[in-house]
Amino acid sequence: MGITISGDGSLRSFNFSGSLTFRDNAAFTAALAELDKAAPGPLTFDFSGVDYVDSFGIGLLVLANDEAAKRGLTLHVLNVQPAVEKLLGHFGLVEDLRVNRPMVGGAPSAQHHALEALTVSPPRVEGRRVVVALSGQFTLGTQSAFLPVVEGLTALTRGQTCVLELGGLDFIDSSGVSMLLSFHDQATRAGIATMLDGPCGRVKEMLRLSALDTVMFVTERG
Amino acid sequence: MAAAVHVLDTGTGERPGLPAGMTWDDDGGCDTRLLFGAADALAIARGLTAPYQGFIERCGDDGSGFARAAAVVRAGGLVLSLTTRTAYRLDVTRLIADGARRRFHLSEAVAGRLEQALGEAVANAVVHGNLGLSSEFRQSVNGLARFGQLLSERLDDPVLCGRRVEIAVQPGHGALVATVTDQGAGFDAAHLAQHGAAAGGKCGRGFVLMKSVADRVAFEDGGRRVRLSFAGALAP
Structure with missing residues (x-):
């Protein structure tokens, strides 16, 4: 799995690629550490490049959601591919993780903000x-x-x-x-x-x- | 008497003794069904592509897994016998799911279900089985960091990382049957079956996920082996 952090300098947009599985513990832990640098507000995980998630990866997402909330961040998991969305739906997490749900109250970057239509x-x-x-x-x-x-x-x-x-x-x-x-x-x-x-x-x-x-x-x- | 299962050694080094009914094949003739050697993605993929039916990683152990691999080959299946380090390092689930899709002419949907179920089973075999790590660490960021530290330490332990993970996919009673076997301490499968995943929990979904994509999930040998059945997966 690859993770890159982008956005408008506030470190609030994480782009994932590949698979999110039990092999990605270290990379994900490092990414979570970046949450401490983010100001309260929306946080996006762009999953457009993620084609496979296992139960370990789901656990990592739930943990990220909890940790984001503790820091006043609202996680949105965006651009989720249908198979992954189906999996998250199986565990009732589509709402909790705000999967593919447009952000309310401001997007994390000017790019998202300008393209809501x-x-x-x-x-x-x-x-x-x-x-x-x-x-x-x-x-x-x-x-x-x-x-x-x-x-x-x-x-x-x-x-x-x-x-x-x-x-x-x-x-x-x-x-x-x-x-x-x-x-x-x-x-x-x-x-x-x-x-x-x-x-x-x-x-x-x-x-x-x-x-x-x-x-x-x-x-x-x- | 069943025909001998021929094994091609793709590298150099000491060879373990083969059990009865197996023979080394030094020229890779048309009867060769198993590859043996150092594991990388290319070597494993080759072992899962016709005419081969499996790959056994060289690891300096006693070769006791060869007989089990031969049984899978004779049943027409695919088999991988890998060290824990390799099963952790490489996406072996996708490799064997791709191999099974080709060998058994599986639909994309069935191959996807097989990959998802095997992914959970291999993760369990590596993390909980052979490396003996509990999911309890994964409840917080600090716990996750500790989990990662322990994972790294145990992958450096020659005994633990040398334990084998065996993956087999073969026809059985009209279904496609996949098994994943580890060499860990096992666990109480009955307890697992009675306790589902908590809605907001960070762990415990693997068994639920396996049950949702496979038609039958059964644990054997004290939890060291999981058997996943996919009814109607094989073309008539």
Whole structure:
């Protein structure tokens, strides 16, 4: 497992990658020591790169949540992959650990703060392609903004391609991924091809980790 | 009489004596089923890929695990016999789950359940079984630090870190059966079964998790072996 600490200098955003298991005791203990340097407020564990957690790892998360609370910090475990979220749900920890729940009262970094909405551009027709640009955050809380795109599929004709430009999208969670999959399924049934264009950063990584890039056609910008 | 199980020594050094029904195979012929040698991820993965059916780590012990490994091979299964140090250092669970997925044509869902259950069983075998560490330390940051210190000390203990963890995955009575065996002091499995994990607890979820992903979980040999069964996992 890898842990990096980032954010706006307050050491309140921890990014995890790999597996969180009984082998990660030392790395996690060192990370917990960093909590003493954080001012009270929200604390995020970004789990977008975590694909496996065992019961030892769950215990470490519960301990981190308790230790954060003692220091006036509110832990949010974000970008949790579906399999890991299911596991946490099995033990009734989704609420306790505020899994994938948007932060209330201020995010830990300016980056998160500025991207709490999903913006969908008007459709742009380019020959047989209809292009829609998404920007901001694609989450459970913002996915309703995408519904008109799904409903708009009925206006397309068989053989057309619907392109979603994702270059302006900074964050997507499992709900957003599910919505994209539903969009793809519905388009396929209608004989319409789909394409995800230009995902970058964490969005690109999430598409890879969720294997959505094996289902939908993804193009990258140079 | 069952055919001999051939073992290829991938390194150099002293070889333990083999039990009846096993033979060293110095040229790695087509009958070779087990690899023996120094353990790293590549060597283990090779041992779990056809035509091989397992890997036994060289450790300077008496080779008593060879007979058990041969039995798994004859049953058509996959087997790993590793030191505690290696089982701690490498993600052996993923390696054997991948090997089982290929060998038994498991679905991704079943392979995922197998990996999760084996992960818990291997963690228990290493931490609680062979290294004899209690979960009670893991209730606070200070306790976690102490736990880490003890873990490090015991992984440096040649006796404790040389204890073996044996992992086998094989067909059995229509199901896929995985076993993980350690050489620790064992534990009271009946007590464990009666006490689930506390909602806010930092430990105690491993058994619950194994039960949730395997169709049957049974402890044997005083808690030193856990048997995990996955019904309907094998293609007809």
